[in-house]
Amino acid sequence: MVRRPPPPPPLRGLESVSLTAWEGRVAAVLQLQGCNFKCPACVVPHLVPQVFEGGTIPLESALDTLYRRRRWLDGVVIAGGEPTLHEGLRDLVRVVRELGLRVRLHTNGSNPDALRAVVESGEVSSVAMTIRAPLDPTYAVAVGARVRLAAVYESVEILLRAPGEHEFRVPWLPQVVETEQMVSVIRMLAGARRVVLEPAPDGSPGRRALQQVGRTAGAYVDSCVLAGRPAQDFGARGRSRSVPS
Numbered sequence: 001m002v003r004r005p006p007p008p009p010p011l012r013g014l015e016s017v018s019l020t021a022w023e024g025r026v027a028a029v030l031q032l033q034g035c036n037f038k039c040p041a042c043v044v045p046h047l048v049p050q051v052f053e054g055g056t057i058p059l060e061s062a063l064d065t066l067y068r069r070r071r072w073l074d075g076v077v078i079a080g081g082e083p084t085l086h087e088g089l090r091d092l093v094r095v096v097r098e099l100g101l102r103v104r105l106h107t108n109g110s111n112p113d114a115l116r117a118v119v120e121s122g123e124v125s126s127v128a129m130t131i132r133a134p135l136d137p138t139y140a141v142a143v144g145a146r147v148r149l150a151a152v153y154e155s156v157e158i159l160l161r162a163p164g165e166h167e168f169r170v171p172w173l174p175q176v177v178e179t180e181q182m183v184s185v186i187r188m189l190a191g192a193r194r195v196v197l198e199p200a201p202d203g204s205p206g207r208r209a210l211q212q213v214g215r216t217a218g219a220y221v222d223s224c225v226l227a228g229r230p231a232q233d234f235g236a237r238g239r240s241r242s243v244p245s
């Protein structure tokens, strides 16, 4: 029996130019509908429901836009929601690559099997994974859902072992995660090539507290920067060094 290809992932949004989704690069962003978490601090709550009654963007139209702009783009970020929920993710990566564009994947790390498949395909140039708490019962509070902690840990391991570019994004929700827990999250990422500490959407807990975490735990990873402040690197590579921007 011939296996039918999986349907394309539901595409809810296309940001044709972003300077922040893939730092240092000009990227378009494909936003997929549906997430298995319900983070209280989610900045894209409209992408969380699995189904959106208002319909989705036809893939052909999004690919056409990317094709026309390919000369001005360094790559495409596939984000969500949670892209690894969709069986058609690998095919989506492949068709974007066929346009001659590099791909970065954003993930919450809850689906290591899908993440491994995409990473091992060699078609993704970069993966950004968000980690919201230490791997203990705090995690479920930080993501507003039941979560298989072993799966998140496995995803961390996959990225640490894989060659190529990765970035662990660590948003801090101070109402849920204490300073010492933030430090322990970064220690868990020991050996990571890049960690980005992010404040909560309301700006808390403030830059000083983030710097303190970076100073305390940054040496465990190669590079540890504050979101929007890449010139200050607390990681082993740039420890105590402010790089001119």
Ligand code: SF4
Pocket (backbone or CB within 6 Å): 035, 036, 037, 038, 039, 041, 042, 043, 044, 045, 047, 048, 080, 081, 082, 108, 143
């Ligand atoms: S993982 Fe991302 S998209 Fe999903 S609820 Fe959390 S912040 Fe929102």
